[in-house]
Amino acid sequence: MATPRFDIIGQAISDASRTRMLCELMEGRSFTNKELAGAAGITPQTATAHLRLLQHAGLVIAEKRGRCVYHRLSGPDVAQALEQLAAIAPADSLYRAQRRKAGGLAQVRSCYDHLAGPLAVAMTEALMSRGHLREKNGGFIPHAGPVWAQLGVDLPERAGRAPFARPCMDWTERRLHIAGPMGRQILTRALDAGWLHRPLHGSMRGRGLEVTPSGQRALHDILGIGAQLDQIIVSPKREEA
Amino acid sequence: MATPRFDIIGQAISDASRTRMLCELMEGRSFTNKELAGAAGITPQTATAHLRLLQHAGLVIAEKRGRCVYHRLSGPDVAQALEQLAAIAPADSLYRAQRRKAGGLAQVRSCYDHLAGPLAVAMTEALMSRGHLREKNGGFIPHAGPVWAQLGVDLPERAGRAPFARPCMDWTERRLHIAGPMGRQILTRALDAGWLHRPLHGSMRGRGLEVTPSGQRALHDILGIGAQLDQIIVSPKREEA
DNA sequence: TCAACACTTCGCTGCAGACCGCAGTGTTCT
DNA sequence: AGAACACTGCGGTCTGCAGCGAAGTGTTGA
Known part of the structure; x- marks a missing residue:
C-alpha cells in the first residue's frame, strides 16, 4: 500500500x-x-x-x-511517458536494430503531435549544426532568423514556463528531436505545405508518412538535407507475410 | 510485430x-x-x-x-521513466492525496540520486523566487552566486550536452524539483553536512529521510525556508496496522 | 420498416504467472 | 567441521485474464 x-x-x-x-x-x-x-x-x-x-x-x-x-x-504527457519508457533498452538491445531493418516502423512518422524518426533527427541536427538551434540545460533554445518562418514556426517573444521546443528522445535513433509547440508547428507546416502526406492508399493502414518531391526540395533548400534523405527514403518494399 | x-x-x-x-x-x-x-x-x-x-x-x-x-x-534513465509514468494521473487522482495523507511515502525522500518530495520542491521554488535559478525551455539555468557553494554545488563553466540541472516532476506534488548532477550534489552535501540523515532505527526499514536541527538552520539561513519546513516535518506518527 | 453496420455484453476455454512449502547450493562465522 | 544464513529451484494450487463465438443494443441509410 x-x-x-x-x-x-x-x-x-x-x-x-x-x-x-x-x-x-x-x-x-x-x-x-x-x-x-x-x-x-x-x-x-x-x-x-x-x-x-x-x-x-x-x-x-x-x-x-x-x-x-x-x-x-x-494527452501529450502520456505520449511522452511512453516514449521515455520505450527508450529504455530491454536487456538485449538487438530488438531495436531488427525492428528498423524489418521496416515495420516507418522511417518518417509522427509521434503524437510532432515529427519523429530519422528525418526528425536529421532536421534537428541540421538546425543545430547551422546554428539555428542550441541545446542548453536539457532544453532547446532557438536563435531568431528567417528559417523559422520558412518552417512555419512562430517564435514566442519570451520563454514561458512551458518549454517551447522540448527535446524528445527518439527510441529507434536514440537521438534527440524537437517536440513541444515548435515540433507541432513544424509538422503542421510540413503537412499543410504538402512536404509530407499520409499514404492512405498503399499497405493496409497508413502508418507513417511520405516525403513528397516538393518536400525534398524544401528540406534541401531550407536545411541542406539531401544526402541524408536518400538514406531515409529507401522505401522498404519488402513486405514479409 | x-x-x-x-x-x-x-x-x-x-x-x-x-x-x-x-x-x-x-x-x-x-x-x-x-x-x-x-x-x-x-x-x-x-x-x-x-x-x-x-x-x-x-x-x-x-x-x-x-x-x-x-x-x-x-540507471538514472529507468528512474526517470518511472517518475514520468507515475506522474500520469490514473483515472481517479484521489489516490495521490490519499497516499500523502497516509504518510506511507516520506515527505522528505531521495529519488534515485537526488532529493524529492515537498522539501525538494520547496527548495527549488525558493531558489527560483530568489533569482538563483531560472527555468527556460524546459531546463533549469543557474545564476552564479555564493548560494551554490553553500549548497555544495560546483557550477560547470559552460553548459555541456548533458543537462546539469534537469527538471524532474515530483509525482506527489506535481511540481518541479532539481535532478541531474546539481541534484546529486545537493543531496550529497545535505547528507555529508548532516542536514539530513536516514533514520535506520525506527520503523522497520528506513524509507525516507529526516531533517536534523542543523539542517533546519541551514535551510533557513541559505534559502529562507522556515514556515514551509513546519508543514513538511509534521512527523506522521500514525501507523495504520 | 428493414438491412447493414459499429460496438458491446455474456459465457466459455485455455494459458500465464503469483504465491508458497520444501528441499538444495553456496557463503560466512564459530 | 558444523551451524547459521542468503538465496535459488521445483512442484503444486489458484487466481486473473486474453481470446473468441453468439447474441444484444444503438445508429445510419435505403
Missing part, C-alpha cells in the same frame, strides 16, 4: 495487443475500435475490453460520434 | 509486488533480496522470481557480494 501505482499503468501496457494499439495511437490521431482491433490482430470484442482497460488507466480517451467510437491518447 | 516493446517493460511493472520493490529501489540505493521481499510483503523465493523478471527487462541490475545479492536500478 501507499506506493505509486505503477502497476495500474504497467498492467495497462503489459499486453502485446494493447502495445500495438498504443503504437497506432502514438501518431496522435483518433482511431475506431475496429481499426485498432485490426492493427492489433484481434477481434473487435477483445479490443473493446482492452480499450476499456486503457481508458480506466487514464491512457486513452473515448469519444462517441454517431455509431463510431473514436479513441485517442488522453 | 515490429512495434516498440512497451509490453516487456510494462509486464515487468504490471505487478503490485514488483511495484513496491521498485519504489524501494527508486531511492537509488542497493537492496538485498530479503529486504525487497520484506518491503513487498512476499517470501524470498517469490521475490527471486520477480527480481529475475525485472533484471531481464533491463530495469534492475544484480551484483553478487559474498552470500548476499544486491539489487539496484540499472
